[in-house]
Amino acid sequence: MSELYIGLMSGTSLDAIDAVLVDFADGIRLAGTFSMPLQSALRQRISVLCCSGTDEIEQMGRLDRELGEAFAEAALGVLASSERQPHEVKAIGSHGQTIRHRPQGAHAFTLQIGDPNTIAERCGINVVADFRRRDIAAGGQGAPLVPAFHAGIFSHASRHRIVLNLGGIANITLLPAGHPEAVSGFDTGPANLLMDAWSMTCRGRAYDADGEWAASGDINKPLLEKLLAHPFFSQPAPKSSGREDFNPAWLEQQLASLGARPSPEDIQATLLELTARSVADAILGLSLDHGDLLLCGGGAHNSALWHRLAELLPQWSLASTADHGLAPDWVEATAFAWLARQTVKQLPGNIPAVTGARGPRVLGCIYPA
Ligand SMILES: Nc1ncnc2c1ncn2[C@@H]1O[C@H](COP(=O)(O)OP(=O)(O)O)[C@@H](O)[C@H]1O
Ligand SMILES: [Mg+2]
Structure with a gap:
């Protein structure tokens, strides 16, 4: 007997909707994967809504429905590609x-759109959504939510491990050897989102494949120092970040405050260094001082970034999560299939030590098929 759930994820990179079909019958097994790139017009409309602007309620309402349709399409896509039927799936997360x-601050909030009613209606499958707001209501950051899942699959009895997710934003999960219950973690700052934006502005490319363009430039130290002075980096955990903290307008302000403007490739090299340094500094500030560093998220494919992290963290042995049973591109979507299953089983999905919530909570809301 299988126990199938679908996980749907689209992160701050705005690159694609990732869909996985996961079978929990015997551990965790990927039974299907499907990725649906976000078209540039849609990506543009989402990024407009990520900052304050005019007519936001109307735009949000429309985009909520449109993204609901897109998420449904991705869920149906993973079903079709794995030759499964909707009635076989317990729920979509x-x-x-x-x-x-x-x-x-007061009345902290987080907002994720992509109407779950539309997904349930189109797919005929129960949908679990709105995972983050209960944690916020309980005094937490609402993020990161993946550490509980990481603890379940990547913990090791005798080796310390850190899982580093390099999406738009970077987050780490700490897994002390032999103590999966002592899991902790937080966002470290930008991973790809500034590099992606700069690559798009200067070269019209959504990302710098393999970090090749960054590798052709030189790090600009005055710029790096300005970027590393962002208050987020010195904030204590629990903490989480997004496009609100790190965005092209902020980068432009830092550039404008420099005496001379670096070349485009030097800026890209400096942005890659910002990601590597902020991740490494966060890891070097931990009580764990050696072990395995497992990379996931799209940034795990950036070999220039990988190389720099290896140099900055000589006590850590870098590996892809693929070497530990789950390919880097599907870790987050799989986590949301897992979180949906937690909710269906009325089990908590957050870890208070990670998010800062007052206690463990059953997350999200169920939208029946
Ligand atoms: N071959 C590659 N080289 C460099 N960066 C890559 C590569 N493949 C993917 N990426 C980066 O990964 C990002 C997508 O990562 P993802 O984990 O999906 O992030 P998110 O969760 O924010 O959507 C892309 O925007 C790009 O920056
Ligand atoms: Mg993505």
């Missing part, structure tokens, strides 16, 4: 698309 994440 849909992260949604974050358009605002403000975890600090």
Whole structure:
């Protein structure tokens, strides 16, 4: 007997909707994968909604429905590619698309859109969505939510491990050897989102494949120092980040405050160094000082970034999560299939030590088929 769930994920990179079909009958097995690139016009409309602007409610309402359709298409895509029927699936866990994440201050909030009603209607499958807001209501950051899942599959009895997810934003999960229950983690800052934006501005390319363009430039130290002075980096955990903290307008301000503007490739080299340094500094500040560093997310394919992380973290042995049973591109979507299953079983999905919530909570809301 199989126990099938679908996970749907679209992160801050706005690159694609990732869909996985996961079988939990005997551990965790990927039974199908499907990725649906976001068209540039849609990507543009999402990024507009990520900052304050005019007519936001109307735009959000429309985009919520449109993304609901897109998420449904991705769920049906993974079913078709794995030759399964909707009635075989227990539930879809849909992260949604974050358009605002403000975890600090009074009335902290986070907002993910992609109407779950539309997904349930189109697919005829139960949908679990809105995972983050219960954690925020309980005083947490609402993020990161993947560490509980990481602890379940990547912990090791005698080796310390850190899982590093390099999406638009980077987050780490700490897994002390032999103590999967002592899991912790937080966002370290930008992974790809600034590099992607700069690559698009200067070269019209959605990302710098393998970090080749960055590798052709030189790090600009004055710029790097300005970027590393962002207050997020010195903020203590629990903490989480997004496009609100790191975006092209912020980068432009830092560039404008420099005496001379570096060349485009030097800026890209400096942005890659910012990602590597902020991740490495976060890891070097931990009580764990050696072990395995497991990379996932699209940034795991950036060999220039990988190389720089290896140099900055000589005590850590770098590996792809693929070497530990789950390919880097599917880890997050699989986590949302797992989180949906937690909700269906009325089990908590958050880890209070990670998010800062007052306690463990059953996350999300179920939209019946
Ligand atoms: N071959 C590659 N070289 C460099 N970067 C890559 C490569 N493949 C993917 N990426 C990066 O990974 C990003 C997508 O990663 P992903 O884990 O999907 O992030 P998110 O969860 O934010 O959507 C892309 O936007 C790109 O920056
Ligand atoms: Mg993505």
